[in-house]
Amino acid sequence: MTRNKKILGAAAAGALLATLAACGGNDNNNNGGPGGSGGGEPWILGTTDSVTALDPAGSYDLGSSTLEYNLYQTLLTVPANSTEIVGDAAKSCAYDDPQTLTCTLNQGLKFSNGDALTSSDVKYSFERAIKIQDANGAAIYLLGSITDTAKDGTVTLNNNAIETPDEQTVVFHLDHPDTTFQYVLTYPGAAAIVDEDVFPADKKLSDEQVTGSGPYALSQYKAGEQAVLELNANYAGTNTGQAAQVFVKYYSEPSALKLAVENGEVDVAWRSLSPPDIKDLKSNGDVTVATGKGSEIRYWVWKVDGPVGKQPAVRQAAAQLVDREAIAQNAYDGTVDPLYSIVPPGYAGQKNSFQEAYGAPDPAKAKKTLDDAGITTPVELTVGWTPTHYGPSTEDEANEVKRQLEAGGLFKVTLKSTEWEQYQTIYKEGAYDLFILGWFPDYPDTDDYLSPFVVDGGFFQNGYKNPEANRLVSDEQGTDDQAKREQIFGQLQDIAARDVPFIPSWVGQNVGVYGAGIKGVEDTLDPSFIFRFWLVSKNA
Secondary structure (H helix, E strand, O other): OOOOOOOOOOOOHHHOOOOOOEEEOOOOOOOOOOOOOOOEOOEEEEEOOOOOOOOHHHOOOHHHHHHHHHHOOOOEEOOOOOOOOEEOOEEEEEEEEOOEEEEEEOOOOEOOOOOEOOHHHHHHHHHHHHHHOOOOOOHHHHOOOOEEEOOOOOEEEOOOOEEEEEOOEEEEEOOOOOOOHHHHOOOHHHHOOOOOOOOOOOOOOOHHHOOOOOOEEEEEEEOOOEEEEEEOOOOOOOOOOOEOEEEEEEOOOHHHHHHHHHOOOOOEEEOOOOHHHHHHHOOOOOOEEEEEEEEEEEEEEEOOOOOOOOOHHHHHHHHHHOOHHHHHHHHHOOOEEEOOOOOOOOOOOOOOHHHHHHOOOOHHHHHHHHHHOOOOOOEEEEEEEOOOOOOOHHHHHHHHHHHHHOHHHOEEEEEEEOOHHHHHHHOOOOOOOEEEEEEOOOOOOHHHHOHHHHOOOOOOOOOOOOHHHHHHHHHHHOOOOHHHHHHHHHHHHHHHHHHOOEEEEEEEEEEEEEOOOEEOHHHHOOOOOOOOHHHOEEOO
16 A cells, blocks of 8 residues: 655655654564453454455455454564554564664564564565566565666666574665664565565465464455354464354445344444445344444556546646535445545644635636636546445445546546456456545554555556656655654645645545454554454353
């Protein structure tokens, strides 16, 4: 979910202290987990999220990371309802200087198969993810500080980027000052630690064979149907699960998931019930609808190097027409909030730049923008959406956007859809002029809502390039001066509103539904969208 290519340019290293404060300092590896005994009843999670891959080298989506957070360890992690990062496999990680991050592993770490976890496994995990370079993986997007990207798009690990002076120490040598790299180490798609004796160096391991060092181990997996996780007897951390087994059942439609909730076939439903289903379940006395703060967003991306999207006036006119309030009400029954920046409210430096730039939807202003640029109307647009991955309301949103863009005869929209696995490939190839995507945070910092979107075409490879945006991202990543970073965040949001490489749509909450006997769901419903299985228990 982040940077597609390395962020170039010299960062303001002088703004950094010679030695930055330790991140994830945690002598006891206490990540806030309950340290449960694992004697609780098994429970069942129902979800409509799909899994791309359980090998971290091949995934960059919420459905995959939900299992990966529970199966693997990363060097650092994010505790529930916190924006601070703490140690996971690492006892601590500290910046020795602006470009050197040293992590010390906890003692006695093991994978679920009993193999010892050492610094060699950590280095191997990063090396193989970069070497495999899977198009659906996160490594080529998130690890720009230790990689180099050739003109043909090939990504390679920088020489001596990762050093392992002993079995407990890993040293990252960054090619530019980057205070956000510590956050990258919390995301499994880029930084999950795998067993070098199990995972092949040059290809993905099949889903049912994966093994990690997290609180749970995978005992069974059938794609699209069910995953069975059991307590990892060799787990050496403090996030010990409270249930001996967790079953994850996959549903193709929200309506089927709702029925499973009502019939007691699942104990917890998370991701994604439709807005009408959630409203209906709130009146069901047998279940609880829990809501946590959310940072899930939807946005529409322009293919900026495409024949239509390459015209700034077309992008700006469309931004002038989008009515987010109508989208929230008509497509989502008011269960989401309008979003006027790619950065959701609550993040440091957030500002409603699109609202400031365009105000209320106005076809007359949009027409003037097109007329001033000499663009003949109606402008023909191919608009893409995917029917299952983001839930049934996505079709309603696509139709609402079509209606809005065609207001006043300025655009002629052709809607096209395909399922997620193909969608995430063909949108990069130019199948659509404008297409919808969603975002969940990789790490709890505003940078994660900006660098992935504005640097050299973003992770969605839409062809957008702005040297000023690249420089500003490099500057904010290279300083620990929060006031300076927030000022830059505002500048970047204003640039996005001016250039319109994307159009923000809405921000939603984190919602889970659970039945009798279940505890702990509220504890994990936070903006990180990490569903921590170890926090949930079921009483008989």
